[in-house]
Amino acid sequence: MFRIPSVLPILSVLLLLSFWDPSESYLHGPGSLMIENLKFTKPCPEEGHNYHEETGNFLCVIETAPECFTACQDYGCSEWFFLNIVSAHNTTQWSSVRCRCIPRLGLCMYNPVPPEFRDFR
Incomplete structure (x- = not known):
């Protein structure tokens, strides 16, 4: 018996990928x-x-995490993200950690800066 249904999902994915342009993706395109x-x-x-x-x-x-959380709150982010590397009260100094406020979600993120994104050593 010839099985067409098992081939259709593969063909549909290949067809979809043939029209996909990675330069317009969510990570690298406009508004990325x-x-x-x-x-x-x-x-x-300063x-x-x-x-x-x-x-x-x-x-x-x-x-420091408390300084990051204070800065985030100035921009409307009052929730400390649960996957952050430290607590919002931890005063340990970190030399290569970034702080990010996502106002749409109200989240404050604190995580390491990958070396390729550092403009310092």
Whole structure:
């Protein structure tokens, strides 16, 4: 017996992929999450940590979690993300951690900056 239904899902995926343009994807296209040449710098509290409206990132490293949480609250993020590397009350200084406020969700994120996004050593 000839089985057409088992071939249809594979063909439909191949057809869909033939029209997909990765340059227009959610991560790299217009309105994407990634910004070309996005770099994080050393701490700069005197500049308001250089908040980037489009991504919600503070482009200057914020060295302590409480300082990050305070900065996030200034932009409407009052929930400390449960997967952050430390508690919002931990005062340990970190030299390569980024702070991000996602106002739409009200979340404050605090996680390591990958080396390729650091503009410092």
